[in-house]
Amino acid sequence: MTSTLMDLSSNTFDGEYREPIAPARLARIPKAYTTRFVAKSIEQDASGYHLVSGPQIKPQAGDVVIARVLEIGKHTRLESPVSRRQLLFPGQEIMVAYGNRYAPDQFLAFVPESLEPCHLIAAGGIAGEVKEMHASIDAATSIEPIGLLEDEHGIVNLSRFAPLSVDAPSVAAANAVGSARPRVIAVMGTSMNSGKSTTLGCLVNGLTNAGLNVAAGKSTGTGAGNDPNLFHDAGATRVVDFTDFGYPTTFLLDYETVRGLLSSMIQELSAAVDGTAPDVVVIEIADGVYQGETSRLLADPVYASLVDTTLFSAADALGAVAGLDVLQRSNVNVAAVSGLVTASPLASAEAQGVLPVPLVGTYDLCDADVAMGILDSLAERS
Structure with missing residues (x-):
């Protein structure tokens, strides 16, 4: 549908129905983390x-929708703009954003073709239609869209309110072009829940304990506040993720945008804040x-040009070995393996016996010397 408004005083136009929403009603509707800038x-x-x-309405990813909760399922709470977990009630109106989701431990879901009843597919505030789900979880919370939110400029989409843009770097980031780039370390894993975010948080904490200025980000995934908050708590001086660029999730974004997100995020996080640039991003x-966007990033020469080294997070020994092989065949520098596998002494022993790179305990990364060892490995290769 076009985002150009016709006559807002009219109730109907070409199969579209438009009604004012009272300011008091809109103000009291619980709002999701993904919609925080709106x-x-x-x-x-x-x-x-x-x-x-x-x-006639066909929602797009990022469109903001006011919906009514029909039946509580997997997600019983909605994460607020400040990451408070708001308890959901049947019949309650909520403000969320449409998006696609790829989550092997939860849902495969897509933006529906119409404003039909659908699901709350992530606690951060994503509306979508579930197509597949993990056998061990409850069915998704069902919601009934009431209407897309619209202002004087048209349908409200997250991208219009986001502070950052893939196509237009902030003033600080633009001014940083040409300056020395900090070291960049990526953290990825075998799958969802392999310990990636905890690994990254502990690495940030260890490098911070070593006296370094560290910036952190998350370039792909599903919008939620828990990971950015973890990175802040670990000591990162600045944290940015894809939702700051106006994307509720990155699943099914065109590849050029996914690649641009990684590049723009690194550029943004490399910029000086209050006159001080980070030592590490x-x-x-x-x-x-094996996830589609991640797999393409690994095979892209741009990844090697942007990322100096990678920490790989695995859930078990076999995943550690197989995942490392995939990365090395893509010519990705891997400094160490960490993650959930290190929670088990037996799994750790299995992995360390066959891995050609160090296996580092996730929480050991909080130690300054251990974290600096990751940077030292870069110096040895350069």
Whole structure:
């Protein structure tokens, strides 16, 4: 549908139904983490918004929707713009964003073709239609879209309110072009829940304990506040993720955008803040090495030009060995293996006996000397 408004005073236009939403109603609707920049704008002025519905409406990823909770399922809470877990109630209105999701331990879901009843597919605030799900989890919480949110400029999409853009770097990032780039370390893993975020957090903490200025980011995944908050808590001086660029998730984004996100994020995090540039930038790449976007990134020469080394997170010994082989065949420098496998002494012993790179305990990375060892390995190769 076009984002150009017709007559906002009209209730109907070409199969679209448009109704004002009272500022008091909009202000009190619980809002999701993914919509936090829109929520901030509403907090400043909740007037002038409309709800757009009708059989002709085809939502797009990032479109903000007001929906009614029908039945509570897997997600019983909605993460707020400040990452508070808001308890959900049947019949309650919520503000979330449409998106696609690839989560092997949870859901495969897509943006539906219409404003039909669908699902809350992530606690961070993603609406989508579940096509497949893990056998061990509850069915998704079901929701009924009431209408897309619209302002004077058209349908409200997250990209319009995001502070960063893949195509237009911030002033600080633009000014950093030509300056010495900090070391860049990527963290990726065998799959979802292999320990990537904890590995990255511990590495950030260890490098911070060593006296370094560390910036951290997450370039792919599903929008939620827990990982950025972890990185902040670990000591990162600046944290950015794909939601800051206006994407609720990165699944099914065109590849040029995914690659641009990685490049733009590294550029953004490399910029000086208050006159101080980071010594190291650490980036998480979500999901596993076989996930579509991740697999293409690994095979892209741009990855090798942007990332100095990689920490690989694995859930078990076999995954560690097989994943490392995939990375090395893609000519990716791997400094060490870490992650969930290191929680088991037996699995660790199995892995270390066959791995050609060091196996480092996840929480050992919090030690300054251990974390600096990752940087030392870069110096040895250069």
